[in-house]
């Protein structure tokens with residue numbers, strides 16, 4: 001067999017992240033988003049909410065079967081979260097975050113992964129300063 005450095009479609013698709021790979025990043029960003037808002041670092045909370053949105057958009061491209069579901073999630077669940085981040089309204093943020101978390105777990109059920117129930121860790125992440133800053 002001839003060995004070359006050319007990339008076939010098979011090589012390229014093997015290099016793409018899988019759904020679970022992206023979801024690990026979504027879960028991590030979601031956790032950071034919650035605690036950044038709790039700590040009063042609103043720009044950081046908004047950064048992580050945008051990161052969740054962009055990871056989910058990327059997932060919709062890589063897995064077209066989830067595209068419509070993810071677009072609905074973005075408008076109905078992330079929309080209110082972004083609105084709360086914009087106005088720095090902690091009560092509205094908590095409501096939107098809880099509703100979006102419940103809905104994510106419903107999505108897991110509907111996509112055949114009902115055993116994946118995301119929950120907010122008790123502990124805040126320790127890698128970033130979650131305070132309001134200067």
Ligand code: HEM
Pocket residue numbers: 019020021023024026027030052066069070073100101104107108111113116118
């Ligand atoms: C902020 C919202 C969400 C969070 C925090 C979240 C979190 C997670 C986590 C932590 C996993 C397990 C990853 C692993 O350890 O391997 C997972 C898997 C999964 N999630 Fe989500 N998720 C969210 C929203 C969604 C949405 C909207 C969908 C709709 C398509 C979805 C579909 C899936 C699927 C299909 C899997 C199974 C992955 C596989 O194919 O192996 N998730 N999610």
